Amino acid sequence: MSPDVLRKTSLVTLSILAVLSLVSAVAFMTWGARGSWSFVLSFRGTRLAALIIVAYAISVSTVLFQTITGNRILTPSIMGFDALYVLLQTVLVFTLGAAATSAIDPRLMFIVEVAAMVGFSLLLFRFLFSGHAQNIHLLVLVGIVLGVLFRSLSGFLQRIINPDDFVVLQDRLFASFNITDGTLVGVSAVLVAGVSVFIWRMRDTFDVLALGRDMAISLGLDYQAATTRILILVAILISVSTALVGPVTFFGLLVANLAYLIIPASRHRYTLPAAVLISVLCLVGGQTILERLFAFDTALSIIIEFAGGLFFILFLLKGRNR
């Protein structure tokens, strides 16, 4: 395809997605609203903002993670990143106790958790991806094992924790797509905005990174610095999304691959926005339909995980892992 056709096709696709996302957002805000508009709008507005932040965080972190790892099947959550976040939370409440944890300014707390998360994920990543020959199936296996390990450790600690602390912890961890906590959404928005500034500054390097380590280096990119920076951004985004809605394993895989599918050429200027828009469309549109049409409240995560999981299996079977 010629560059002009590529650009046009991508832009048209993005516009369609944008319109659909907008429609779903408007539907989310207004459909079936009863009573005082100012209450409905502020209540639903918080939830909409949370959904959009989560959609953005998951899709961007997945696409960038896949760019630096050079594969389209591993995602930060499949590699156990969000299970790690849950473990960190649990350890924190376990060691400090719920009272002390709740006494800390939630914003400070969030920052500390994110920092710990960044540190751990850097270590993990360096350890896993530093070798030259990477066996993708081995990595998937390692990721799943790590995820199980983190989850079981969290489960173990949650069992021996004192019951009062557990209630607090549960409150923090088992959030659904039904977020109403304005402060948390605010902190998340600020963090995500900060991350986005760095992403914007680095935007010209993503396509080069996608060529793989060797080509990126021979084209003069400081590969180590660039991947480390991106990994930090990914860890922050995962922390934000996990703090808001808990672990979501396969959703990122689904939206990233749909984006690669509908955008003809791999250019991040198109694939990144496409992944974000698809992600917003799935979460906001899905939530609207489930709530308003079927009056279900919590089923969205199950459906999304189911679809994503199917996709993952399909992918493994088709062997499209390069």
Next chain:
Amino acid sequence: MIEVSGVSKSYGKTLVVDGVTLSLPKGGLTSIIGPNGAGKSTLMSMIARLLPMDAGSVVVDGLDVTNVSGDVLARRLSILRQDNHLTARLTVTDLVTFGRYPYSKGRPTLEDRDHVERAIDYLGLADLRHRFLDELSGGQRQRAFVAMVLCQDTDYMLFDEPLNNLDISHSVSMMKLLRDSARDLGKTVVMVLHDINFASCYSDHIVVMRDGRLFLQGTPTDIVRQEILSEIYGTEFRVHELDGNRIATFY
């Protein structure tokens, strides 16, 4: 000039490049030959700072490749590796345009576009320029990668088996293209070759590696000799003088 001094690399306990010291003069075409597993690709990757070395140093035009900023080196030296897999889905033009990244950082200027068009034409890819790489044959894809390296327009160009997948006519035109850029544009071309006769007819200098060591180096006349080739490869060779070139047969 590329000065390689005492470069070593080992994987686990196996020494795969063993204290290689070598200097490659500026300008001209150098071929590196040797049996499979001799360490040719490993050495080349270390010269191009893609692989850290365990000992020794590589200096290109006075710049130590381990210390110099990657960005500066990318405008002096380029490399094409033996195997190139891409996850990204790119057209030929997209790929070749990446060759300009060291100059334009992802925002190609008109001048960059000229370079891209020229490189595409040189490699006979004009009709394929809008194709996706996964829609090309192996040889066409190989030519697209070579076009990308040409487009980087560096004084030093390293190619690891550039003739991979190419038919005879494309091999000949690629060798001519690279020799001409060495001769007419003063580029320094270093390539790993398995075809002795291409090495013999087109090189100014031949470097022989065996078992991780520098085994021999010299002009084609020094190297392309019956007893030497037989010793390198452990196979019977016969060398003939044909139209001023030394041609080896080994069937």
